[in-house]
Amino acid sequence: xxxxxxxxxxxxxxxxxxxxxxxRPHAVGELVGALSLSQPTTSKHLRVLREAGLVRVLPxxxxxxxxxxxxxxxxxxxxxxxxxxxxxxxxxxxxxxLDATVTxxxxxx
Amino acid sequence: xxxxxxxxxxxxxxxxxxxxxxxRPHAVGELVGALSLSQPTTSKHLRVLREAGLVRVLPxxxxxxxxxxxxxxxxxxxxxxxxxxxxxxxxxxxxxxLDATVTxxxxxx
DNA sequence: GTGGAGTATTCCGATACCAGTATATGCCTA
DNA sequence: TAGGCATATACTGGTATCGGAATACTCCAC
Numbered sequence: 001x002x003x004x005x006x007x008x009x010x011x012x013x014x015x016x017x018x019x020x021x022x023x024r025p026h027a028v029g030e031l032v033g034a035l036s037l038s039q040p041t042t043s044k045h046l047r048v049l050r051e052a053g054l055v056r057v058l059p060x061x062x063x064x065x066x067x068x069x070x071x072x073x074x075x076x077x078x079x080x081x082x083x084x085x086x087x088x089x090x091x092x093x094x095x096x097x098l099d100a101t102v103t104x105x106x107x108x109x
Numbered sequence: 110x111x112x113x114x115x116x117x118x119x120x121x122x123x124x125x126x127x128x129x130x131x132x133r134p135h136a137v138g139e140l141v142g143a144l145s146l147s148q149p150t151t152s153k154h155l156r157v158l159r160e161a162g163l164v165r166v167l168p169x170x171x172x173x174x175x176x177x178x179x180x181x182x183x184x185x186x187x188x189x190x191x192x193x194x195x196x197x198x199x200x201x202x203x204x205x206x207l208d209a210t211v212t213x214x215x216x217x218x
Numbered sequence: 219g220t221g222g223a224g225t226a227t228t229c230c231g232a233t234a235c236c237a238g239t240a241t242a243t244g245c246c247t248a
Numbered sequence: 249t250a251g252g253c254a255t256a257t258a259c260t261g262g263t264a265t266c267g268g269a270a271t272a273c274t275c276c277a278c
Contacts, residue, residue, distance in 0.1 A: 086179040
Protein backbone atom coordinates (compact mmCIF):
# COMPACT_ATOMS: atom_id res chain seq x y z
CA UNK A 1 0.00 0.00 0.00
CA UNK A 2 1.49 3.29 -1.07
CA UNK A 3 2.18 6.32 1.03
CA UNK A 4 0.02 8.50 -1.22
CA UNK A 5 -3.07 6.54 -0.25
CA UNK A 6 -2.60 7.20 3.46
CA UNK A 7 -1.95 10.86 2.77
CA UNK A 8 -5.00 11.13 0.54
CA UNK A 9 -7.23 9.57 3.17
CA UNK A 10 -5.94 11.93 5.84
CA UNK A 11 -8.27 14.76 4.87
CA UNK A 12 -11.98 14.96 5.74
CA UNK A 13 -12.90 16.70 2.49
CA UNK A 14 -11.24 14.00 0.45
CA UNK A 15 -12.95 11.27 2.44
CA UNK A 16 -16.23 13.08 1.83
CA UNK A 17 -15.52 12.92 -1.89
CA UNK A 18 -15.06 9.17 -1.65
CA UNK A 19 -18.36 8.86 0.19
CA UNK A 20 -20.11 10.83 -2.54
CA UNK A 21 -18.50 8.80 -5.29
CA UNK A 22 -19.63 5.62 -3.60
CA UNK A 23 -23.15 6.40 -4.79
CA ARG A 24 -22.34 7.42 -8.35
CA PRO A 25 -19.73 9.32 -10.37
CA HIS A 26 -19.84 13.10 -10.01
CA ALA A 27 -18.69 16.03 -12.11
CA VAL A 28 -16.32 18.48 -10.44
CA GLY A 29 -19.01 21.14 -10.20
CA GLU A 30 -21.24 18.87 -8.18
CA LEU A 31 -18.43 18.12 -5.77
CA VAL A 32 -17.66 21.81 -5.36
CA GLY A 33 -21.22 22.37 -4.21
CA ALA A 34 -21.27 19.36 -1.93
CA LEU A 35 -18.00 20.25 -0.19
CA SER A 36 -18.65 24.01 0.06
CA LEU A 37 -15.10 24.62 -1.02
CA SER A 38 -13.83 26.79 -3.84
CA GLN A 39 -13.52 25.15 -7.24
CA PRO A 40 -9.71 25.32 -7.32
CA THR A 41 -9.43 23.79 -3.86
CA THR A 42 -11.78 21.01 -4.88
CA SER A 43 -9.74 20.37 -8.01
CA LYS A 44 -6.62 20.09 -5.92
CA HIS A 45 -8.21 17.52 -3.63
CA LEU A 46 -9.27 15.57 -6.68
CA ARG A 47 -5.73 15.64 -7.94
CA VAL A 48 -4.48 14.11 -4.70
CA LEU A 49 -7.12 11.40 -4.88
CA ARG A 50 -6.30 10.76 -8.53
CA GLU A 51 -2.56 10.46 -7.89
CA ALA A 52 -3.30 8.02 -5.08
CA GLY A 53 -5.34 5.93 -7.52
CA LEU A 54 -8.51 6.33 -5.49
CA VAL A 55 -10.48 7.99 -8.28
CA ARG A 56 -10.53 7.85 -12.06
CA VAL A 57 -11.57 10.65 -14.37
CA LEU A 58 -13.69 10.32 -17.47
CA PRO A 59 -13.64 13.40 -19.72
CA UNK A 60 -17.11 14.27 -21.02
CA UNK A 61 -16.84 17.36 -23.21
CA UNK A 62 -15.65 20.17 -20.95
CA UNK A 63 -16.82 18.32 -17.87
CA UNK A 64 -14.71 15.82 -16.02
CA UNK A 65 -16.58 13.01 -14.35
CA UNK A 66 -14.84 11.51 -11.34
CA UNK A 67 -15.51 7.92 -10.35
CA UNK A 68 -14.33 5.89 -7.39
CA UNK A 69 -11.60 3.30 -7.88
CA UNK A 70 -11.74 1.02 -4.86
CA UNK A 71 -8.48 -0.83 -5.56
CA UNK A 72 -6.37 1.13 -3.04
CA UNK A 73 -9.08 0.60 -0.45
CA UNK A 74 -8.79 -3.12 -1.04
CA UNK A 75 -5.10 -2.71 -0.24
CA UNK A 76 -6.04 -0.87 2.92
CA UNK A 77 -8.26 -3.79 3.78
CA UNK A 78 -5.31 -6.12 3.25
CA UNK A 79 -3.12 -3.92 5.46
CA UNK A 80 -5.74 -4.21 8.15
CA UNK A 81 -5.99 -7.98 7.93
CA UNK A 82 -3.23 -8.91 10.41
CA UNK A 83 -4.86 -6.67 13.02
CA UNK A 84 -8.29 -8.15 12.56
CA UNK A 85 -7.40 -11.20 14.61
CA UNK A 86 -6.59 -8.93 17.55
CA UNK A 87 -9.99 -7.42 18.06
CA UNK A 88 -11.62 -10.70 17.15
CA UNK A 89 -9.62 -12.33 19.94
CA UNK A 90 -10.72 -9.59 22.26
CA UNK A 91 -14.36 -10.04 21.23
CA UNK A 92 -13.98 -13.80 21.59
CA UNK A 93 -12.63 -13.26 25.09
CA UNK A 94 -15.53 -10.96 25.85
CA UNK A 95 -17.88 -13.56 24.48
CA UNK A 96 -16.38 -16.27 26.65
CA UNK A 97 -16.58 -13.95 29.64
CA LEU A 98 -20.23 -13.23 28.98
CA ASP A 99 -20.95 -16.90 28.45
CA ALA A 100 -19.23 -17.74 31.72
CA THR A 101 -21.10 -14.96 33.50
CA VAL A 102 -24.42 -16.16 32.19
CA THR A 103 -23.54 -19.69 33.20
CA UNK A 104 -22.61 -18.52 36.68
CA UNK A 105 -25.81 -16.56 37.03
CA UNK A 106 -27.79 -19.51 35.85
CA UNK A 107 -26.02 -21.66 38.40
CA UNK A 108 -26.96 -19.17 41.10
CA UNK A 109 -30.65 -19.35 40.35
CA UNK B 110 -13.84 7.30 13.56
CA UNK B 111 -11.87 10.25 14.79
CA UNK B 112 -9.60 12.53 12.85
CA UNK B 113 -6.65 11.75 15.14
CA UNK B 114 -6.66 8.12 14.01
CA UNK B 115 -6.28 9.03 10.36
CA UNK B 116 -3.53 11.50 11.20
CA UNK B 117 -1.72 8.96 13.37
CA UNK B 118 -1.81 6.35 10.61
CA UNK B 119 -0.43 8.82 8.08
CA UNK B 120 3.17 8.28 9.11
CA UNK B 121 5.33 5.26 8.19
CA UNK B 122 7.23 5.27 11.48
CA UNK B 123 4.00 5.18 13.45
CA UNK B 124 2.63 2.36 11.31
CA UNK B 125 5.90 0.52 11.90
CA UNK B 126 5.30 0.88 15.63
CA UNK B 127 1.89 -0.70 15.25
CA UNK B 128 3.42 -3.58 13.33
CA UNK B 129 5.96 -4.13 16.09
CA UNK B 130 3.33 -3.95 18.80
CA UNK B 131 1.27 -6.53 16.96
CA UNK B 132 3.78 -9.16 18.09
CA ARG B 133 4.11 -8.08 21.72
CA PRO B 134 4.29 -4.93 23.85
CA HIS B 135 7.56 -3.00 23.65
CA ALA B 136 9.38 -0.56 25.88
CA VAL B 137 10.25 2.82 24.37
CA GLY B 138 13.93 1.97 24.19
CA GLU B 139 13.25 -1.06 22.04
CA LEU B 140 11.18 1.01 19.65
CA VAL B 141 13.91 3.64 19.41
CA GLY B 142 16.29 0.96 18.19
CA ALA B 143 13.82 -0.59 15.81
CA LEU B 144 12.88 2.71 14.17
CA SER B 145 16.42 4.16 14.10
CA LEU B 146 15.03 7.47 15.25
CA SER B 147 16.13 9.59 18.17
CA GLN B 148 14.51 8.84 21.51
CA PRO B 149 12.58 12.14 21.69
CA THR B 150 11.23 11.71 18.18
CA THR B 151 10.11 8.21 19.03
CA SER B 152 8.41 9.47 22.18
CA LYS B 153 6.58 12.06 20.15
CA HIS B 154 5.29 9.45 17.72
CA LEU B 155 4.13 7.39 20.67
CA ARG B 156 2.29 10.39 22.01
CA VAL B 157 0.41 10.76 18.73
CA LEU B 158 -0.50 7.08 18.75
CA ARG B 159 -1.56 7.30 22.38
CA GLU B 160 -3.79 10.33 21.81
CA ALA B 161 -5.39 8.52 18.89
CA GLY B 162 -6.15 5.59 21.19
CA LEU B 163 -4.06 3.20 19.12
CA VAL B 164 -1.69 2.29 21.93
CA ARG B 165 -1.88 2.01 25.69
CA VAL B 166 0.99 2.55 28.08
CA LEU B 167 1.79 0.46 31.14
CA PRO B 168 4.32 2.06 33.50
CA UNK B 169 6.85 -0.46 34.78
CA UNK B 170 9.29 1.31 37.09
CA UNK B 171 11.15 3.85 34.98
CA UNK B 172 10.23 2.01 31.81
CA UNK B 173 7.01 2.54 29.88
CA UNK B 174 5.65 -0.45 28.06
CA UNK B 175 3.54 0.35 25.04
CA UNK B 176 0.87 -2.08 23.89
CA UNK B 177 -1.42 -2.05 20.87
CA UNK B 178 -5.06 -1.13 21.33
CA UNK B 179 -6.85 -2.34 18.20
CA UNK B 180 -10.15 -0.57 18.90
CA UNK B 181 -9.55 2.35 16.50
CA UNK B 182 -8.50 -0.13 13.83
CA UNK B 183 -11.83 -1.87 14.27
CA UNK B 184 -13.42 1.51 13.58
CA UNK B 185 -11.29 1.82 10.47
CA UNK B 186 -12.57 -1.58 9.45
CA UNK B 187 -16.11 -0.32 9.94
CA UNK B 188 -15.36 2.79 7.87
CA UNK B 189 -14.13 0.53 5.12
CA UNK B 190 -17.22 -1.68 5.18
CA UNK B 191 -19.40 0.27 2.72
CA UNK B 192 -16.59 0.20 0.17
CA UNK B 193 -16.01 -3.51 0.49
CA UNK B 194 -19.04 -4.29 -1.64
CA UNK B 195 -17.51 -2.27 -4.48
CA UNK B 196 -14.41 -4.32 -5.04
CA UNK B 197 -16.35 -7.48 -4.34
CA UNK B 198 -18.76 -6.50 -7.10
CA UNK B 199 -15.86 -5.85 -9.38
CA UNK B 200 -14.31 -9.21 -8.54
CA UNK B 201 -17.67 -10.86 -8.99
CA UNK B 202 -17.94 -9.24 -12.39
CA UNK B 203 -14.45 -10.41 -13.24
CA UNK B 204 -15.39 -13.86 -12.08
CA UNK B 205 -18.48 -13.92 -14.26
CA UNK B 206 -16.44 -12.65 -17.17
CA LEU B 207 -13.88 -15.39 -16.72
CA ASP B 208 -16.59 -17.98 -16.33
CA ALA B 209 -18.23 -16.76 -19.51
CA THR B 210 -14.89 -16.75 -21.34
CA VAL B 211 -14.10 -20.26 -20.23
CA THR B 212 -17.57 -21.37 -21.25
CA UNK B 213 -17.13 -19.75 -24.67
CA UNK B 214 -13.76 -21.37 -25.13
CA UNK B 215 -15.16 -24.68 -24.11
CA UNK B 216 -17.96 -24.21 -26.61
CA UNK B 217 -15.38 -23.54 -29.29
CA UNK B 218 -13.60 -26.82 -28.70
C1' DG C 219 -12.80 32.06 -34.40
C1' DT C 220 -15.24 34.28 -30.40
C1' DG C 221 -17.54 33.67 -26.15
C1' DG C 222 -18.53 31.20 -22.34
C1' DA C 223 -18.80 27.15 -19.40
C1' DG C 224 -16.05 23.89 -16.78
C1' DT C 225 -11.81 22.57 -14.88
C1' DA C 226 -6.82 22.79 -13.83
C1' DT C 227 -2.67 25.28 -12.44
C1' DT C 228 0.00 28.98 -10.24
C1' DC C 229 0.96 31.93 -6.62
C1' DC C 230 0.71 33.33 -2.29
C1' DG C 231 -0.04 33.23 3.29
C1' DA C 232 -1.03 30.67 7.41
C1' DT C 233 -0.64 26.68 9.80
C1' DA C 234 0.79 21.87 10.81
C1' DC C 235 4.08 18.30 10.80
C1' DC C 236 8.63 15.88 11.36
C1' DA C 237 13.25 15.64 12.87
C1' DG C 238 16.95 16.92 15.91
C1' DT C 239 19.24 19.14 20.27
C1' DA C 240 18.85 20.47 24.75
C1' DT C 241 16.52 20.03 28.98
C1' DA C 242 13.20 18.45 32.44
C1' DT C 243 10.84 14.75 35.00
C1' DG C 244 10.31 10.37 37.40
C1' DC C 245 11.97 6.25 39.52
C1' DC C 246 15.27 2.90 41.07
C1' DT C 247 19.79 1.76 43.53
C1' DA C 248 23.44 2.45 46.58
C1' DT D 249 19.84 11.72 49.10
C1' DA D 250 22.97 11.50 45.09
C1' DG D 251 23.54 9.42 40.84
C1' DG D 252 21.97 7.36 36.83
C1' DC D 253 18.75 5.26 33.72
C1' DA D 254 14.44 5.65 30.98
C1' DT D 255 11.21 8.63 29.09
C1' DA D 256 8.81 13.05 28.20
C1' DT D 257 8.61 17.96 26.99
C1' DA D 258 10.30 22.52 24.99
C1' DC D 259 12.24 24.74 21.49
C1' DT D 260 13.78 25.37 16.63
C1' DG D 261 14.45 24.83 11.58
C1' DG D 262 12.97 22.97 7.35
C1' DT D 263 9.29 21.30 4.64
C1' DA D 264 4.53 19.97 3.49
C1' DT D 265 -0.29 20.95 3.43
C1' DC D 266 -4.56 23.54 3.04
C1' DG D 267 -7.15 27.40 1.67
C1' DG D 268 -8.35 31.31 -1.43
C1' DA D 269 -7.61 34.62 -5.48
C1' DA D 270 -6.07 35.15 -9.91
C1' DT D 271 -5.08 33.07 -14.15
C1' DA D 272 -4.55 29.60 -17.82
C1' DC D 273 -6.30 25.88 -20.41
C1' DT D 274 -9.89 23.18 -23.15
C1' DC D 275 -13.93 22.20 -25.35
C1' DC D 276 -18.37 23.05 -27.12
C1' DA D 277 -21.97 26.34 -29.51
C1' DC D 278 -22.84 29.96 -32.33
